Amino acid sequence: MRPSPLLAVIALLLAVQPASAQDRLRTGRTASGSLSTGDAVEFVIDARTDQFIYGRVNQLTVDVVVEVIGPDDVSITTVDGPARGHEHFQFETDDAGRYRVVVTPFEDEEGNFEITLVRQERVATDPGKRVDQLVSAYSGMDGPGVAIQVWRDGRTLFSKGYGAANLAYGIPYSPDTPTNIGSTSKQFTAFAIMLLVEADSLSLDDDVREYVPELTDFGPTVTIRHLLNHTTGYREFLNLALMDGRQFAHGDWIDRSEVIAMVQRQPALQNEPGAEFNYNNTAYALAAEIVARVSDMSFPDFMEKHVFEPLGMTGTMVRQSREWIVPGRSVGYTPGEGGRFLEIADLGGAMGAGGIYSTVEDLQKWAENLRNPVVGSTASVQEMQTSFVLTDSTETGYGLGLFIDEQRGLRRIHHGGADVAHRSQLARFPEINAGLTTQSNHAGFDGSLSWEIAELFFGDEMEPEEEEVEESGETPYDPADFDPETFDAYEGQFALDAVPAFVLTYTREDSQYYLQATGQPQFEIFPTSDSTFKLTVVEASMTFHRDPDGSVNRLTLHQNGNQPATRVDDGGGVWKPTAEDLSEFAGRYFSVEIETFYTVELVDDALMMSHRRLDAFELNPGSRDTFQGGFFSELSFERDRNGQVIGFYASNGRSRDVRFARQ
Numbered sequence: 001m002r003p004s005p006l007l008a009v010i011a012l013l014l015a016v017q018p019a020s021a022q023d024r025l026r027t028g029r030t031a032s033g034s035l036s037t038g039d040a041v042e043f044v045i046d047a048r049t050d051q052f053i054y055g056r057v058n059q060l061t062v063d064v065v066v067e068v069i070g071p072d073d074v075s076i077t078t079v080d081g082p083a084r085g086h087e088h089f090q091f092e093t094d095d096a097g098r099y100r101v102v103v104t105p106f107e108d109e110e111g112n113f114e115i116t117l118v119r120q121e122r123v124a125t126d127p128g129k130r131v132d133q134l135v136s137a138y139s140g141m142d143g144p145g146v147a148i149q150v151w152r153d154g155r156t157l158f159s160k161g162y163g164a165a166n167l168a169y170g171i172p173y174s175p176d177t178p179t180n181i182g183s184t185s186k187q188f189t190a191f192a193i194m195l196l197v198e199a200d201s202l203s204l205d206d207d208v209r210e211y212v213p214e215l216t217d218f219g220p221t222v223t224i225r226h227l228l229n230h231t232t233g234y235r236e237f238l239n240l241a242l243m244d245g246r247q248f249a250h251g252d253w254i255d256r257s258e259v260i261a262m263v264q265r266q267p268a269l270q271n272e273p274g275a276e277f278n279y280n281n282t283a284y285a286l287a288a289e290i291v292a293r294v295s296d297m298s299f300p301d302f303m304e305k306h307v308f309e310p311l312g313m314t315g316t317m318v319r320q321s322r323e324w325i326v327p328g329r330s331v332g333y334t335p336g337e338g339g340r341f342l343e344i345a346d347l348g349g350a351m352g353a354g355g356i357y358s359t360v361e362d363l364q365k366w367a368e369n370l371r372n373p374v375v376g377s378t379a380s381v382q383e384m385q386t387s388f389v390l391t392d393s394t395e396t397g398y399g400l401g402l403f404i405d406e407q408r409g410l411r412r413i414h415h416g417g418a419d420v421a422h423r424s425q426l427a428r429f430p431e432i433n434a435g436l437t438t439q440s441n442h443a444g445f446d447g448s449l450s451w452e453i454a455e456l457f458f459g460d461e462m463e464p465e466e467e468e469v470e471e472s473g474e475t476p477y478d479p480a481d482f483d484p485e486t487f488d489a490y491e492g493q494f495a496l497d498a499v500p501a502f503v504l505t506y507t508r509e510d511s512q513y514y515l516q517a518t519g520q521p522q523f524e525i526f527p528t529s530d531s532t533f534k535l536t537v538v539e540a541s542m543t544f545h546r547d548p549d550g551s552v553n554r555l556t557l558h559q560n561g562n563q564p565a566t567r568v569d570d571g572g573g574v575w576k577p578t579a580e581d582l583s584e585f586a587g588r589y590f591s592v593e594i595e596t597f598y599t600v601e602l603v604d605d606a607l608m609m610s611h612r613r614l615d616a617f618e619l620n621p622g623s624r625d626t627f628q629g630g631f632f633s634e635l636s637f638e639r640d641r642n643g644q645v646i647g648f649y650a651s652n653g654r655s656r657d658v659r660f661a662r663q
Contacts (some may be wrong), residue, residue: 005309017278022256024044024045024046025043025115027117027118030114030115030344031114031115035062035113036105036110040103041102041103042077042101042102042103043102043103043115044099044100045099045112046097046461047096047097047098047120048093048096049093050092050123051120052121052122052123052133053091053119053123054089054117054137055115055117055118055119055122056087056088056118057113057115057116057437058114058339059086059113060088060114060339061111062109062111062169063077063107064103065105065106065417066079066080066104067078067079067104068089068091068100069102070093070095070097071095071098075536076091077091080106082444084336085339085341086339088136088137090136112294121133122305127157127158127456130222131160133197134453135148135162135449138163138440138442138445139163140163141170141172142165143164144164144341145162145442146173146438146440147162147173147359147438148160148161148360148437148438149364149437150435150453150457151364151368152433152458152529153434154368156364157457158457159361161177165179165329165330165331165441167333173330175360176315176328177329178315178316178317178327178328178329178330178358178359179422179424179441180319180329180332180346180355180357180360180422181354181363181424181426182417182422182423182441183281183359183417184417184426185284185318185355185417186353186415187400187402188303188307188356188366188401189287189288189401190400190402191307191354191376191384191401192287192303192306193287194376194380194383195289195306195375195376198380201295202290204224204225204228204295205224206223206224207221208227209222211261211289211293212260212289212290215263215286216263216266218269220269220273222234226283227283227286227287228287229396230277230278230283231273231275231277231388232269232273232278233269233273233275233276233278234263234266234269234270234282235263235270235654235656236280237259237262237281237282237349238254239655240594240655240658242631242652243591243594243607243655243658246613248420249334249344252518254349255349256289256348256349258349259349260286260487263286266593270633270656272391276390277388281354282353283352284352285352285354288351288353289352298318299351299352300351302319304317304318307375309447311365311374313365313366314362315359316366318357322345322346322347331358332344332345332346332419332420332441332443333421334442344421344443345420347420350419354417359437360439364435366426367426367428367435367437370385370413370428384400384401384402385402385413387399387404402414404417407455407462409462410432410458411430412427412428413429414426420597421443422441423439423440423443423445424437425447425450427450427454429454430560432461438453440602477528482511486530487506487508488508489544489552490544492505493506493553493567493622494554495566495568495628495633496564496565497563497564497566502626503517503556504517504555507522512524513526513533515533515535515542521578528541538594539559541557541558541559542555542556542558552567553566554604568623575621575622575623576621580605582607583602585637585645585648586601587659589661589663590663591658592659593658594659597611598610598660606618607627609629609630609635614630617629617630625637632651633651633652633653636649647659647661647662
């Protein structure tokens, strides 16, 4: 199964036959279809103004792309998610008329699918009923579900469960269903450390090695504060484990003892402590270990005695390992073949970084304690939600276990979480004494739904959404005013900082400008100023940033928020190696640090990399002697003084520069 990219876009360049009468979709009915390479099957929906429409395509034996086109022949939405299972589409109608749903195969796939129109109704104006519509994809008992809770001024405004918590036994999801909250757990680990600070048992500025002396002394001091604000310089243990061939989605285990061992084998810090924010599960696993050693209690027992029990969080516990029983818990699922769901086990070694099971009801109790502490102090909570400042005076937007930002001008304190298949979000809006939490046992749950729900209930307290340029009275930018040579500084490859393996490639052909993202077709982009561009096939835009010397090494992708990206080529255009060039990299490589082999081979003019436990994947060239592919954000090959390739340094985002020597 390929990863779901941030840019789920595809151009429908195929000839689509007009829909016949039997291709009209009606609520509650299922139609079937088959696709061959180059096919497109069209269905129509006759709709009124201001209707909510939700449907799904069951990808029985073919991976499909679904596009909805409005009565004015303008694309409304394109969805391209999991390769199997259900592909969900939903939209609201601005105009009455005929809407077309066009189903095409992804790349060269062939096979059968079914399509069902599930809901067609008036867009709800009541916030609770509108939530019902937004979570349509998770509402049936034939699939995983979601639980949602919203509150303000201590009063619960909305609390409801949808779908199934356990498909094997048909148990529905409810607000009191314990769910793995993943990294939402980090604020609890940080809070435990703050309780020990209040008891004078330790200081945030203590050397981590004072409590875990077996850790390597790298020279610069790594403090407990560095652990909690993700600035240690340690490698991230889950990303490192992926490099050695672990497949967590298929149940591979990682023991907590391995976390310390990984730090011990690390040859040097990735950055000076406090100098770089690098979201890091290693740090929080170590923080939980410090809590256990200082308190002389297991981490689960400490949290139960000092946090959960005093706050009445009876549905919350730390799951030390996936063998531990959590009464009434939700089971995590991911889509499988033929519309089935596959049960997925929790990560191993996650305690401290994750590992907490809780309910949406209990998380409201926790949030209320952060507002007016009964357990812990106001000073501790304030410390947790104060953004850390790096050594170069840059704010990280992260405190101790909490992100700090704004949603349409309203201050927001939040943290999301994801285990292998569970998803979670907990957000507070302290200026209005409000908050919400969502959690799901569906691996494909859309976390941005939390912010839509926040706007439904608290939108009146937020700043108005930005008006369209045309409505502001300003003169729209004329693309003809853009000087094509200006784009020469923008050409090249940029990797998303959050997902470095996802690379955006920009090219120019005379006065036409193109973007191609990893695993996606090429699309034309259109200038909206001398440094900004937009796509028309999907709601997305980008801003290029110039350095003082005039070079362009950064951009921001505006889609589902602001996604910064960094240039990964040399600024002189895309490197295009020949087959002979690629053959120089073929060989077998071994890493002493993670004790694993990779093989690089030239296959049909493509450079392929393989591992004994992983499917082979293609390496795509970046700047000279560098590649991206698989889960690697960068492979930088090393040459000796004679120009012979002798090894490479591998990075996959949070773990960087792991050396592999050519054998």
